[in-house]
Amino acid sequence: MPELPDVQMCKEYFDATSLKKEIAGIDRCDRRLLNNISPRGLKSRLSGRSFSEMRRYGKYLFARFAGKGYLFLHFGMTGFLKAYRKEENAPAHIGIRIRFADNTFLAFSCCRRLGHIGITGTVEDFVRARQLGPDALTLTRNRTAFADRMGGRRGSTKGALMNQKIMAGIGNIYADEILFQAGLHPAKKVSELEEDQLHALADTAARILETAIQRRAGAKGWPARWLLPRREEGRSCPRCSDIIRRMKVSGRNGYFCPGHQKG
DNA sequence: TTCCATGTTCCGCA
DNA sequence: TTGCGGAACATGGA
Numbered sequence: 001m002p003e004l005p006d007v008q009m010c011k012e013y014f015d016a017t018s019l020k021k022e023i024a025g026i027d028r029c030d031r032r033l034l035n036n037i038s039p040r041g042l043k044s045r046l047s048g049r050s051f052s053e054m055r056r057y058g059k060y061l062f063a064r065f066a067g068k069g070y071l072f073l074h075f076g077m078t079g080f081l082k083a084y085r086k087e088e089n090a091p092a093h094i095g096i097r098i099r100f101a102d103n104t105f106l107a108f109s110c111c112r113r114l115g116h117i118g119i120t121g122t123v124e125d126f127v128r129a130r131q132l133g134p135d136a137l138t139l140t141r142n143r144t145a146f147a148d149r150m151g152g153r154r155g156s157t158k159g160a161l162m163n164q165k166i167m168a169g170i171g172n173i174y175a176d177e178i179l180f181q182a183g184l185h186p187a188k189k190v191s192e193l194e195e196d197q198l199h200a201l202a203d204t205a206a207r208i209l210e211t212a213i214q215r216r217a218g219a220k221g222w223p224a225r226w227l228l229p230r231r232e233e234g235r236s237c238p239r240c241s242d243i244i245r246r247m248k249v250s251g252r253n254g255y256f257c258p259g260h261q262k263g
Numbered sequence: 264t265t266c267c268a269t270g271t272t273c274c275g276c277a
Numbered sequence: 278t279t280g281c282g283g284a285a286c287a288t289g290g291a
């Protein structure tokens with residue numbers, strides 16, 4: 001569940017379950033998921049402290065802990081959080097688990113192990129070091145800034161939307177939805193888009209991200225007229241009843257409707 | 264068994 | 278030199 005709206009849901013989940021509780025320790029820790037710290041180091045940085053607030057930037061989550069610094073989390077393709085008390089409620093594939101002093105747990109489950117966790121001093125330093133572009137939710141709300149940042153690109157529109165250095169937060173799933181609703185073919189070159197098309201693309205993207213967050217549409221619960229509920233080759237398009245096709249663009253398989261995504 | 268998957272990084276080519 | 282796209286990565290489910 002790892003694109004911007006999903007990560008936003010993880011943030012709210014973390015807020016509701018794991019803030020302001022004393023951390024007793026890290027009792028499960030797969031070092032392959034750790035980015036820049038050892039299991040021992042992570043334990044010593046967090047034990048006895050508590051998380052005071054959460055931030056989301058793109059697909060990353062940052063949990064501020066007393067003392068100084070942030071625990072950052074990235075979910076890869078299959079990561080998610082689960083808070084629980086009883087062992088029988090534990091998720092599968094726990095990569096890292098925080099034990100709180102009140103005998104509850106927060107588990108970071110990561111089946112494919114493509115996620116990672118680490119420590120950073122400030123969010124701004126982290127964003128700079130990774131060369132992340134502006135958060136997609138912020139950038140798409142400003143159509144002029146969006147057009148400036150997208151403009152002049154050589155590659156496909158889909159590739160640009162998914163490029164975390166251009167803007168952070170959009171992945172394969174939501175890029176498909178944005179192009180679907182904007183009526184743009186996934187392979188359309190950014191350089192072929194008119195300015196008003198870029199503006200419309202920004203508006204569409206912002207609306208989709210906001211709607212997904214509002215509806216908490218993590219893995220399902222998307223509106224029926226969206227592509228996502230039927231993102232599969234051979235299904236009928238909810239807009240024009242043409243047939244959904246699959247196409248590889250920028251190295252990822254995507255789905256689109258050839259009937260109304262011609263622009 | 265084979266293919267596919269919401270992630271990023273790395274390498275080769277224009 | 279820069280930026281783009283494809284392959285690689287790890288793992289499990291259909």
